[in-house]
Amino acid sequence: QSALTQPASVSGSPGQSITISCTGISGDFGSSKFVSWFQQHPGKAPKVMIYDVSNRPSGVSNRFSGSKSGNTASLTISGLQADDEADYYCSYTGSNTWVFGGGTKLTVL
């Protein structure tokens, strides 16, 4: 099982693109296909934005995309909007357990 490291914060202006990284320190993260990303607004439950590294659930904007290379997964948000301002968490499952990253606060300037 691998701990997941995310930057504490990222920021961008409306219309810009940003990328949030999620790095697995050790373990089986590098080979996992089951990486998901969640968006969480203050006081709300998390909402999945990406699953299985790069798939979007129905209803999620195509401005959100995911990728993975080796031990690092990434979430990219293009065309930033004010409502994208939230906390974002990566997650993966391995060895019958789940791990979440520490979260990244996205600020839309």
Added chain:
Amino acid sequence: QVQLQESGPGLVKPSQTLSLTCTVSGDSINNNNYYWSWIRQPAGKGLEWIGRIYTRGSTNYNPSLKSRVTISVDTSKNQFFLELSSVTAADTAVYYCARKSPGYWYFDLWGRGTLVTVSS
């Protein structure tokens, strides 16, 4: 529309056992395509997976909490449960119940969360 709803005491004394219920409405909990998890979030901090249960009864727990956690299910009531023993202030958090998506590996459905405070 399937919904999850957490319930239980909002205040627990140190060293006691925290007990929460998650009620599933709009669908049967007794579906082998799902499993059900508890996840918590201390104020201002990140998410922590606590554990999961299949309706057949098999469980897996976060190794850091395993010695204190029990997750169980009552399919007749469409509910599953969390018990966390010997709580301390560090267990103060919003507790969420969640469902793993059928056929995919992510949590597609979450409850609103319930705040549990550990304090004397």
